[in-house]
Amino acid sequence: xxxxxxxxxxxxxxxxxxxxxxxFGEPPSKTRSVFRRDCDRVIHxxxxxxxxxxxxxxxxxxGDHYRTRLTHTLEVAQIAxxxxxxxxxxxxxxxxxxxxxxxxxxxxxxxxxxALDRCLKDHGGFDHNAQTLxxxxxxxxxxxxxxxxxxxxxxxxxxxxxxxxxxARDGVxxxxxxxxxxxxxxxxxxxxxDLELSSFASLEAQVAALADDIAYDAHDIDxxxxxxxxxxxxxxxxxxxxxxxxxxxxxxPMLDESRRGAELVRELISYLIGAVTAxxxxxxxxxxxxxxxxxxxxxxxxxxxxxxxxxAEAEIKAFLKKRMYRHDRVxxxxxxxEQIVVELFARYRERPADLPTEWLPAAGVDAESxxxxxxxxxxxxxxxxxxxxxxxxxxxxxxxxxLR
Numbered sequence: 475x476x477x478x479x480x481x482x483x484x485x486x487x488x489x490x491x492x493x494x495x496x497x498f499g500e501p502p503s504k505t506r507s508v509f510r511r512d513c514d515r516v517i518h519x520x521x522x523x524x525x526x527x528x529x530x531x532x533x534x535x536x537g538d539h540y541r542t543r544l545t546h547t548l549e550v551a552q553i554a555x556x557x558x559x560x561x562x563x564x565x566x567x568x569x570x571x572x573x574x575x576x577x578x579x580x581x582x583x584x585x586x587x588x589a590l591d592r593c594l595k596d597h598g599g600f601d602h603n604a605q606t607l608x609x610x611x612x613x614x615x616x617x618x619x620x621x622x623x624x625x626x627x628x629x630x631x632x633x634x635x636x637x638x639x640x641x642a643r644d645g646v647x648x649x650x651x652x653x654x655x656x657x658x659x660x661x662x663x664x665x666x667x668d669l670e671l672s673s674f675a676s677l678e679a680q681v682a683a684l685a686d687d688i689a690y691d692a693h694d695i696d697x698x699x700x701x702x703x704x705x706x707x708x709x710x711x712x713x714x715x716x717x718x719x720x721x722x723x724x725x726x727p728m729l730d731e732s733r734r735g736a737e738l739v740r741e742l743i744s745y746l747i748g749a750v751t752a753x754x755x756x757x758x759x760x761x762x763x764x765x766x767x768x769x770x771x772x773x774x775x776x777x778x779x780x781x782x783x784x785x786a787e788a789e790i791k792a793f794l795k796k797r798m799y800r801h802d803r804v805x806x807x808x809x810x811x812e813q814i815v816v817e818l819f820a821r822y823r824e825r826p827a828d829l830p831t832e833w834l835p836a837a838g839v840d841a842e843s844x845x846x847x848x849x850x851x852x853x854x855x856x857x858x859x860x861x862x863x864x865x866x867x868x869x870x871x872x873x874x875x876x877l878r
Contacts, residue, residue, distance in 0.1 A: 484562030486763040488676050494627035497611075497667045498620045508626050513570035515623045519616070521577045521609045522547075527859035529583040529811075530690075531697055531804065540697050543576050543583075549693060550575065553747060554685035557777075560751050561758075563678050570625075571632040571682040578605030580856040581863040582811035589815035590852055597845045604659035605856050606633055611663055613853055631669045632679030634660055638775060640671040673770040677754075680777035688746045691790045692739045698798045699735040706734045712793060714786035718742060749783035756780075810875035814867045815855060821870050822851045828870060829854060 483489070490507035503511050516522055525544035541549075551572035558568040579602050580586035590600035610633065611622035634640070640656050641647050647655050655661075656671065664671060674680070698704055709715040718741045722734055729737070757776045763769045769776060779787055798804060822829050826847075833854045835842050842850070858866070860877075867874045 481560055481562035483564075486677060486758065486766060486769050487561070487563040488567050488628050488678055488766050490564060490566070496624045496626055498624050500619075500624065507566060509564055509567035509570055509629065512623075512625045512629045513566050513573065515625065516570055516573045516577075516610075519577070519609075519614050519623060521614060521857065522573065524857065524859050525576065525579075527861045528579060528581055529585075529860050531583065531694060531798065539700060541693050543579055546689060546693065547573055547576055549689040550682065550685045553688050553743065554682045556747055557681045557685060557751055557754075558678060561677065561681070561754055563681060567628060567632070567676070568678040568681050570629050571636060571679050572685060574606060574610060574625075574629070574633055575636065575682060575686060576602070576606070577609045578602040578607070578856065580605075580815065581858045581860045582808065582815065585808035585811040586815050586856075586863075589812040590819070590856060593816060593819040594848060594852055597848050598658040599654060600852060600856070601657040601659070603634060603637075604657035605853075607663055608659050608853065609857075613857065627667065627669070628676060628678075630663075630667065632675045632682065634669050635671065635673075635675035636679040636683040638675075639673055643672050645672070670770070674772055674775060675770070676766055677769055677777055680775050681750075684750050684777055684779070687787065688743060688750070691746070691787060691794070692743045694794050694798060695742070695790070696735060696739045698794065699731075703801050703803070704797045706731060706738060708797070709738070709793070712786065712789045714745070715742065715790070718745070746779070746783060746787065749780055750777065753778055753780040753783070807877050810877055811860075813875060814863055814877075817871060818855055818863065818867060819851060822854070823848065 488509070490509045493508040502508070506514065522544075525547055526542055528543035530541040530543055530546045551569050554568045554572040555565050558565050580590055580600075582589075587600060587602055594600050607630065609622075610625055610630065614622050617624065639648060640651055640660070646652075651657070656664075660669075660671070663669075695709070699706065706719060710719055715738065718738055719734070722729065722737050722741070726733075726737070754777050757774075757778065761768075761772060761776060763772070763776070778784070826834065829851070833850065835847075835850065855863070864874060864877065
């Protein structure tokens with residue numbers, strides 16, 4: 475089969491005609507599949523538009539050419555569809571999951587996430603996957619019959635479980651949730667619409683998760699080069715990137731630094747997509763799933779990097795952590811960004827009248843619990859763009875960090 479051609483629909487992919495449906499029943503669309511409709515609803519959501527001014531690594535005003543959450547999300551979707559097409563999976567579901575996966579991220583990227591988690595440490599903490607679920611099921615207000623977007627079971631399952639099961643079969647939380655338990659936002663919704671937290675998600679969700687890794691490894695290298703935090707030759711410290719750079723030098727010996735970087739990123743993406751696709755085919759041949767239920771009941775993910783690519787990808791992450799995410803310049807901005815979020819949270823907690831009217835409870839502040847009140851404040855801040863958070867801080871405080 476040609477690399478550019480789509481595989482026929484696979485028996486282990488999700489079939490929109492066999493969807494488990496939506497929490498609130500709706501007549502089917504006359505022109506779109508269930509998953510295409512989900513994808514369109516995400517694209518038209520307010521939360522999706524706000525990604526334009528949310529940090530990936532560099533705050534929006536540091537430069538027009540750095541990635542934002544929106545451009546990152548679009549790159550994830552492109553990579554995810556490319557892999558799904560090769561494996562015969564449902565591209566619309568894969569795209570919906572890729573487009574939705576970061577809707578719960580607060581302003582200022584992981585700095586904002588750390589700040590909100592600290593503010594809510596005695597009230598369930600902050601988890602961006604749980605916040606994404608809140609956005610999709612409660613915080614978007616676009617339809618007359620329900621809150622949220624009323625997406626299909628398969629899309630919500632994929633949002634929650636794209637990194638694997640959250641609990642063991644006996645309900646005990648796994649791995650990252652072992653110490654603190656399943657986030658309250660996920661646990662509460664799961665009681666209304668069981669997402670089967672102990673099983674793996676669909677292959678479409680697993681593809682979206684790996685596409686996220688591929689996208690940010692590649693584009694963070696690109697942004698780091700543009701920012702001057704390192705140069706192309708610095709990446710020769712890793713075998714995979716060293717091999718790619720050597721090949722570029724052999725084919726294009728006179729290439730300038732900017733094009734060398736762009737070619738490196740392009741070839742890295744191609745290599746990682748190819749590695750994931752080949753490993754997925756190997757695991758699928760071994761497991762022989764005959765349905766999406768067979769996929770969910772596997773003992774391991776079927777979409778993964780092969781060992782050599784996993785090692786190379788881990789090296790890239792370690793390089794970026796040291797040379798980019800922990801760079802003094804980036805860390806200084808993120809410390810100031812955390813301060814902005816923490817101070818906004820404290821201000822709204824002390825002075826509820828500073829919140830917009832629509833973010834105050836209809837029954838009055840005294841009618842809700844402390845946990846509900848703080849979660850409401852968190853929901854408001856988590857929805858902010860970087861720009862709005864800074865503007866709001868300037869409105870409420872005498873001095874706002876410049877974040878440069």
